[in-house]
Amino acid sequence: GAGVSQSPSNKVTEKGKDVELRCDPISGHTALYWYRQSLGQGLEFLIYFQGNSAPDKSGLPSDRFSAERTGGSVSTLTIQRTQQEDSAVYLCALPGRAGETQYFGPGTRLLVL
Amino acid sequence: AQSVTQLGSHVSVSEGALVLLRCNYSSSVPPYLFWYVQYPNQGLQLLLKYTTGATLVKGINGFEAEFKKSETSFHLTKPSAHMSDAAEYFCAVRGISGGSNYKLTFGKGTLLTVNP
Numbered sequence: 736g737a738g739v740s741q742s743p744s745n746k747v748t749e750k751g752k753d754v755e756l757r758c759d760p761i762s763g764h765t766a767l768y769w770y771r772q773s774l775g776q777g778l779e780f781l782i783y784f785q786g787n788s789a790p791d792k793s794g795l796p797s798d799r800f801s802a803e804r805t806g807g808s809v810s811t812l813t814i815q816r817t818q819q820e821d822s823a824v825y826l827c828a829l830p831g832r833a834g835e836t837q838y839f840g841p842g843t844r845l846l847v848l
Numbered sequence: 849a850q851s852v853t854q855l856g857s858h859v860s861v862s863e864g865a866l867v868l869l870r871c872n873y874s875s876s877v878p879p880y881l882f883w884y885v886q887y888p889n890q891g892l893q894l895l896l897k898y899t900t901g902a903t904l905v906k907g908i909n910g911f912e913a914e915f916k917k918s919e920t921s922f923h924l925t926k927p928s929a930h931m932s933d934a935a936e937y938f939c940a941v942r943g944i945s946g947g948s949n950y951k952l953t954f955g956k957g958t959l960l961t962v963n964p
Contacts (some may be wrong), residue, residue, distance in 0.1 A: 768951065775955065778892075778938060778954035785950075794951070830950075835880055835899050835954055839892040 738764075739840040740776060741827050747846045748817055753793075756812045756843045758827030766830045768837060769802060769809050770794075773823035817847045850875045850941045854955035862963050867911075867926040869958045871939030874920065881922040882911055882940040892938070898922065899944070909933065931961070934962045 736763035748754050769781040780794040784804045784815060794800070799817075804810040814821055824844050828837040854872040873879060883895040896907025903915040909932075913924045922939060939955040 766950070770952070778940075778952075780951040780953070783951055791951070798960045828952075834950075836882065836894060836897055838894065839884075841891045 738830050738838075741826055741840045741843050742843065743827075743843055745844045745846075747848065748848055750819060751816055753813065754817055755844065756814075756845070758792045758810045758812070758840060760808065760810075760827070760829050762808065764829045766834070767804060767806060768828040769810070769829060770811055770826045770839075771823040772826060772842070773820075775820070776823075778826075781812070790806050814845075815844075819847050822847045823843060849878065850877075850943065850953040852939050852941050852953055854937075854939050854956035854958050856958055857956060858959045858961070860961040861929045862964060863931055864928050867924070867929045867933065867960065869924040869937050869939075871913075871922045871924065871955060872920055873922060873941045875941055877943040878937065879941045880944055881913075881915060882942075883907065883911070883922075883924050883945070884938045884940060885935050885956075886938065886957075887935045895924070895937070905945065929960075929962045930939070931962050931964065934960055 736777045742757045746805045765786040772778045782802045783791040799815045802812045826842045826843040827840040851874045853872045881898040884892045885895045886892050896905050897906050898915040906912045911926045913922050936957045938957045938961045940952040942952050
């Protein structure tokens with residue numbers, strides 16, 4: 736596996752609420768990615784963390800989305816004022832040893848009612 | 849910038865038949881190419897990858913893919929389909945240099961159905 740856990744595995748929320756999704760990698764990974772998989776948009780990149788460098792936020796779909804990675808380990812993706820179109824599976828990924836490949840965690844399935 | 853086109857959102861084959869899933873890519877930089885598989889209600893699993901070297905790459909479960917630069921293609925094949933191959937398959941591309949080129953760009957996916 737990818738050596739990463741994600742929580743919660745499933746989340747149901749009401750439109751307008753804030754949600755926080757967590758990615759907990761095994762230690763030693765300086766890089767970490769977030770993607771989401773939705774029926775309408777397929778698999779799309781959200782954000783990339785690399786060490787202490789400024790994250791690449793180019794994939795975040797709106798300013799309601801934010802992410803942080805504190806201490807180079809756990810990362811949280813926060814969605815404020817959730818909308819129904821935010822319903823998707825949110826995936827965390829880590830690079831392989833050579834850095835060429837990305838291995839995905841099990842994901843958090845978010846449903847916004 | 850990169851993009852991936854997977855021809856055929858749904859492919860249906862008989863058990864024992866050849867599997868061919870098509871992937872074409874566009875990339876402004878030399879690409880790394882990947883196929884991922886997603887079994888029903890499961891996560892994304894790496895099937896195979898092309899980075900450098902031999903253009904015919906072999907993956908798990910008897911799958912292979914060939915990188916053809918002149919055709920900008922990376923089609924996935926398997927000589928004989930098994931029922932257990934039924935899944936959704938995603939082709940992905942990324943650049944080989946650093947920074948934001950590390951992000952994967954995925955195709956829309958191809959759902960493979962295997963009929964008995």
